[in-house]
Amino acid sequence: MHPQTFLDLPLSRDPDAAPLQRQLHARLKTSILGGALPAGSSLPGSRALAATLGIARNTVSAVYEQLAVEGYVIARRQGTQVAPRLHGDQKPATAPAPMLARRVAQFARPLLMHKPAALRPGEPALPQFPLAAWRRAMDVGYQGNTAALGYGDPAGEPALRAAIARYLAVARGVRCSAEQIIITEGAQEALGLCVLLLTNPGDAAWVEDPGYRGIKAAMQAGDLRMLPMRVDGHGLAATLDDWSRDMPRLVYTTPAHQYPLGPVLPVARRLQLIEAARAHGAWLIEDDYDSEFRHAGEPIAAMQGLAGDGPVLYVGTFSKTMFPALRLGFLVLPAALLAAVQAPLAAMLRGGHRHEQLAMAHFIDSGQYARHLGRMRRLYRARQQALREALASHFDVPHTVDGGHCGMHLTVRLPPAFPDQMIAAAAHAYGMAVSPLSGFSLAPTEEDNGLVIGYGNTAPELYGSLLGRLAKLARQAKPG
Numbered sequence: 001m002h003p004q005t006f007l008d009l010p011l012s013r014d015p016d017a018a019p020l021q022r023q024l025h026a027r028l029k030t031s032i033l034g035g036a037l038p039a040g041s042s043l044p045g046s047r048a049l050a051a052t053l054g055i056a057r058n059t060v061s062a063v064y065e066q067l068a069v070e071g072y073v074i075a076r077r078q079g080t081q082v083a084p085r086l087h088g089d090q091k092p093a094t095a096p097a098p099m100l101a102r103r104v105a106q107f108a109r110p111l112l113m114h115k116p117a118a119l120r121p122g123e124p125a126l127p128q129f130p131l132a133a134w135r136r137a138m139d140v141g142y143q144g145n146t147a148a149l150g151y152g153d154p155a156g157e158p159a160l161r162a163a164i165a166r167y168l169a170v171a172r173g174v175r176c177s178a179e180q181i182i183i184t185e186g187a188q189e190a191l192g193l194c195v196l197l198l199t200n201p202g203d204a205a206w207v208e209d210p211g212y213r214g215i216k217a218a219m220q221a222g223d224l225r226m227l228p229m230r231v232d233g234h235g236l237a238a239t240l241d242d243w244s245r246d247m248p249r250l251v252y253t254t255p256a257h258q259y260p261l262g263p264v265l266p267v268a269r270r271l272q273l274i275e276a277a278r279a280h281g282a283w284l285i286e287d288d289y290d291s292e293f294r295h296a297g298e299p300i301a302a303m304q305g306l307a308g309d310g311p312v313l314y315v316g317t318f319s320k321t322m323f324p325a326l327r328l329g330f331l332v333l334p335a336a337l338l339a340a341v342q343a344p345l346a347a348m349l350r351g352g353h354r355h356e357q358l359a360m361a362h363f364i365d366s367g368q369y370a371r372h373l374g375r376m377r378r379l380y381r382a383r384q385q386a387l388r389e390a391l392a393s394h395f396d397v398p399h400t401v402d403g404g405h406c407g408m409h410l411t412v413r414l415p416p417a418f419p420d421q422m423i424a425a426a427a428h429a430y431g432m433a434v435s436p437l438s439g440f441s442l443a444p445t446e447e448d449n450g451l452v453i454g455y456g457n458t459a460p461e462l463y464g465s466l467l468g469r470l471a472k473l474a475r476q477a478k479p480g
């Protein structure tokens with residue numbers, strides 16, 4: 001038995017259509033998989049089907065042979081039959097609800113980074129990026145270089161690692177050799193590697209609270225027990241008591257510019273952290289994400305430089321200084337870890353995006369990176385000032401401003417009567433991607449109510465009207 005109706009349908013003779021043999025093969029395969037031709041049913045004889053469809057018998061025979069080779073049908077003496085136990089002949093089961101692993105099912109909310117929006121924290125001035133110069137650097141990276149089409153050093157291109165080591169020594173006071181540098185897919189991969197290399201599931205880890213969401217995602221994925229540590233006007237405020245209470249394996253901190261509140265971690269706290277980590281066998285992650293853009297006073301040197309061969313893993317990124325889609329970051333490992341991590345890193349990393357890495361090395365070595373940073377520093381300094389002025393003149397709800405001496409965002413605190421989540425949600429509808437401050441806390445208090453406002457990628461001419469609108473939305477969100 002075979003359902004005459006659909007096998008009878010003429011094949012397409014349109015000159016653009018697939019060859020007849022391929023059409024017939026696709027039709028039979030779909031019918032078998034879909035259950036229209038159930039397991040064990042007989043296909044029509046090749047002569048009969050060829051006559052019905054007006055095609056050569058050889059064509060039908062070739063299709064039957066192909067289906068037999070693929071296991072859809074079995075050629076028997078009495079004719080060709082659909083093979084038994086294909087899934088199409090079983091009762092369709094209701095698909096179980098997809099179950100995600102617990103560690104990722106808890107991820108808070110989608111970040112929707114890809115939608116263009118004003119005032120987004122952390123986004124650099126994309127229209128001002130020197131695209132033509134970068135294209136030339138990419139040309140240098142590619143030029144005749146077919147060797148770099150192959151797998152590279154898992155730690156990244158030696159030329160880029162050397163360029164970064166030189167740059168970090170001068171600009172950030174980081175002490176390392178090129179061998180200690182691992183090129184990563186942005187800071188995010190570097191943070192994930194720290195978790196993967198140095199912790200076991202269930203280990204305790206400290207995060208700044210409020211703090212960067214990216215590290216929380218990495219720690220959650222590693223099944224760590226995250227402990228929120230308060231941030232005061234001087235950054236991470238851990239005491240020696242905290243160290244004895246629940247010993248962390250990993251401590252995440254942003255010493256040069258606490259994210260998102262902005263303070264600089266003073267040297268006494270840095271030294272205390274390094275000493276305590278040494279004493280307790282813990283590791284410190286120093287995330288130095290936007291310290292190139294210091295707007296007041298001298299640059300703040302990295303904590304890594306204070307530690308000698310201490311327990312500091314330094315994380316950097318080109319997402320802010322170049323552009324986020326470049327997805328280039330780096331991890332500086334303590335020299336003492338190098339031998340131990342070599343095998344796992346070689347197993348986990350493949351060494352790709354080699355031409356981009358070579359282009360980046362050229363961009364740094366030719367001085368273009370430093371020039372670009374200088375231009376951007378001036379631009380962000382002016383934008384930061386303009387945003388402060390617009391806040392004073394157009395954001396007429398009670399607020400205080402935190403940070404702002406570095407980077408590309410300001411944090412505005414609001415009284416609890418102005419709920420930040422509601423204001424941010426309403427602002428999104430007006431194309432503003434301001435972030436609610438409470439969203440950066442694992443245990444938000446009344447103080448963690450406010451808005452993180454980015455000025456990197458929004459032109460200053462817009463600040464007045466955007467902040468005027470934001471103030472209106474804040475008043476509307478206030479109950480009563």
Ligand SMILES: Cc1ncc(COP(=O)(O)O)c(C=O)c1O
Binds near residue numbers: 186317328329
């Ligand atoms: C604190 C912090 N670290 C790191 C990053 C950079 O992440 P990535 O290099 O993965 O783009 C950001 C970006 O917003 C950040 O705010």
